[in-house]
Amino acid sequence: MSLDISELVDRAREGQPRAVAKLISLVEDAHPRLREVAAALTPFTGHARVIGLTGPPGVGKSTSTSMLLSVLRKEGKRVGVLAIDPSSPFSGGALLGDRIRMTEHATDPGVFIRSMATRGHLGGLAWATPQAVRVLDAAGFDVVLIETVGVGQSEVDVVRLADTTVVLLAPGMGDGIQAAKAGVLEIADVFVVNKADRDGARTVVRDLKQLIAMAHRDGWPQPIVPMVAARGEGGPDLVRALGEHHDWLEAHGELDRRRVRRAASEVEAIALRELRAADFQAGRLNDLAARVVDRTLDPFAAADVLLDALRTGE
Numbered sequence: 001m002s003l004d005i006s007e008l009v010d011r012a013r014e015g016q017p018r019a020v021a022k023l024i025s026l027v028e029d030a031h032p033r034l035r036e037v038a039a040a041l042t043p044f045t046g047h048a049r050v051i052g053l054t055g056p057p058g059v060g061k062s063t064s065t066s067m068l069l070s071v072l073r074k075e076g077k078r079v080g081v082l083a084i085d086p087s088s089p090f091s092g093g094a095l096l097g098d099r100i101r102m103t104e105h106a107t108d109p110g111v112f113i114r115s116m117a118t119r120g121h122l123g124g125l126a127w128a129t130p131q132a133v134r135v136l137d138a139a140g141f142d143v144v145l146i147e148t149v150g151v152g153q154s155e156v157d158v159v160r161l162a163d164t165t166v167v168l169l170a171p172g173m174g175d176g177i178q179a180a181k182a183g184v185l186e187i188a189d190v191f192v193v194n195k196a197d198r199d200g201a202r203t204v205v206r207d208l209k210q211l212i213a214m215a216h217r218d219g220w221p222q223p224i225v226p227m228v229a230a231r232g233e234g235g236p237d238l239v240r241a242l243g244e245h246h247d248w249l250e251a252h253g254e255l256d257r258r259r260v261r262r263a264a265s266e267v268e269a270i271a272l273r274e275l276r277a278a279d280f281q282a283g284r285l286n287d288l289a290a291r292v293v294d295r296t297l298d299p300f301a302a303a304d305v306l307l308d309a310l311r312t313g314e
């Protein structure tokens with residue numbers, strides 16, 4: 001099967017959704033020619049604003065993403081959406097798809113929506129997601145929204161990918177104190193208290209304000225945006241907060257720092273995957289581990305063997 005990478009990239013840059021979809025499939029499949037894809041895309045990247053949305057299941061991330069899409073589209077922005085669900089590799093992001101397909105975005109050429117699953121391949125989402133962001137960035141999307149469930153490691157991954165991270169909370173889904181425990185205070189650039197139509201929303205906002213005050217953080221003052229995403233209320237406020245954060249990042253040189261951090265984790269994920277893939281093919285790790293157990297090799301020397309094999313391509 002022949003694959004004309006440069007033609008595919010050209011078509012994606014012309015805004016053809018099928019070409020964009022194909023490129024992201026290459027990422028998901030960890031296609032051997034992804035190296036060429038990345039080389040072809042790189043000159044056209046660096047323009048998209050990357051915004052991560054995270055929070056517990058059911059808090060309203062997909063509803064909010066759909067609402068954000070509407071507001072950003074009215075501003076004439078082209079928007080790409082990646083829905084990432086590390087907890088369910090098979091049904092990952094299906095909910096988002098359903099929710100958005102039901103709306104006016106389904107047929108809008110200025111919108112591209114994709115659910116990403118790891119399919120259990122080596123390196124996982126930490127490896128695949130930044131590559132998918134690259135595709136959307138090079139394809140000319142002004143904003144890339146990444147929706148991911150805020151559990152465990154994924155929160156950290158969003159932070160590493162996004163220019164701006166939005167943490168969503170809602171009444172009845174864990175109060176501000178729990179939020180602090182989960183470390184969201186550290187990762188949030190903007191807080192959304194969704195389901196503001198429900199009892200308890202004011203308490204969540206109050207607790208959150210207290211926590212933010214107690215943390216005495218320097219720098220960007222994390223805003224709290226109350227929303228009723230289901231009714232589209234608060235969308236313009238959120239877009240304004242995102243814009244202000246972006247301006248702040250630029251004014252303080254922080255945008256560049258975040259992008260360097262993003263590239264660092266991207267490069268690291270690629271290198272680790274190469275290491276694992278090479279070792280996987282050769283079954284080398286097991287042999288080395290056996291030698292560590294029978295004490296013919298110490299573990300550091302064994303690791304050196306692994307890295308040397310990768311360098312020499314054996």
Ligand SMILES: Nc1nc2c(ncn2[C@@H]2O[C@H](COP(=O)(O)OP(=O)(O)O)[C@@H](O)[C@H]2O)c(=O)[nH]1
Nearest residue numbers: 057058059060061062063194195227228229230
């Ligand atoms: N009452 C209320 N329900 C909402 C609001 N936003 C979303 N929901 C509902 O909460 C449920 C979960 O929303 P969803 O966007 O799928 O959450 P996600 O799992 O974080 O993506 C759905 O039934 C939504 O209709 C809101 O502002 N108020």
Ligand SMILES: [Mg+2]
Nearest residue numbers: 061062095096
């Ligand atoms: Mg969702």
